[in-house]
Amino acid sequence: xxxxxxxxxxxxxxxxxxxxxxxxxxxxxxxxxxxxxxxxxxxxxxxxxxxxxxxxxxxxxxxxxxxxxxxxxxxxxxxxxxxxxxxxxxxxxxxxxxxxxxxxxxxxxxxxxxxxxxxxxxxxxxxxxxxxxxxxxxxxxxxxxxxxxxxxxxxxxxxxxxxxxxx
Numbered sequence: 001x002x003x004x005x006x007x008x009x010x011x012x013x014x015x016x017x018x019x020x021x022x023x024x025x026x027x028x029x030x031x032x033x034x035x036x037x038x039x040x041x042x043x044x045x046x047x048x049x050x051x052x053x054x055x056x057x058x059x060x061x062x063x064x065x066x067x068x069x070x071x072x073x074x075x076x077x078x079x080x081x082x083x084x085x086x087x088x089x090x091x092x093x094x095x096x097x098x099x100x101x102x103x104x105x106x107x108x109x110x111x112x113x114x115x116x117x118x119x120x121x122x123x124x125x126x127x128x129x130x131x132x133x134x135x136x137x138x139x140x141x142x143x144x145x146x147x148x149x150x151x152x153x154x155x156x157x158x159x160x161x162x163x164x165x166x167x
Contacts, residue, residue, distance in 0.1 A: 005071070006029050007029070007030040008028065011100070030112050031111075033115075034081060034116075034117065035161060036063060036081060037118040037161070037164040039165075040120070045142075046088075047139060048062060048085060049137040050062060052136065062155065062156040063161070066081045074097070075097065086129065086130065086135075087129025088121075088123060088128070090121065093120065094121070098163075098164055100115045120167075143166075146158065150162075
């Protein structure tokens with residue numbers, strides 16, 4: 001069973017945990033998620049396509065990310081998520097933490113913080129090893145292509161993270 005830390009509205013751990021996806025948080029409690037934007041020196045970005053079996057946003061494009069596990073620091077979580085989903089080890093890559101935002105869903109038990117990271121590294125197709133349970137393809141997209149997916153309504157979190165695509 002995967003556990004997530006519960007945070008207060010100041011993004012401090014409360015010392016309590018919750019089971020993964022057991023959304024019973026009080027309105028002033030949060031869990032932590034992370035997103036990792038991977039850029040190449042040619043100003044393209046690695047984006048992945050969600051498998052069609054996902055309950056939420058199947059077939060949509062996204063950047064790597066997920067929930068931080070209990071006891072895990074934010075940057076540890078983003079490194080783990082990127083490695084799991086793409087096979088890329090970002091240790092030593094240029095970049096790091098950019099900013100955070102949060103979502104509140106009153107009465108839904110699912111409030112969360114999102115820490116955004118961006119790393120720049122020289123990668124090509126042979127470096128990518130997709131997690132087939134999570135992803136159904138990838139591409140190295142330009143900012144314009146990502147914006148187009150967002151306009152079509154098939155790119156997750158674009159409005160919240162668009163500044164991460166500004167190099």
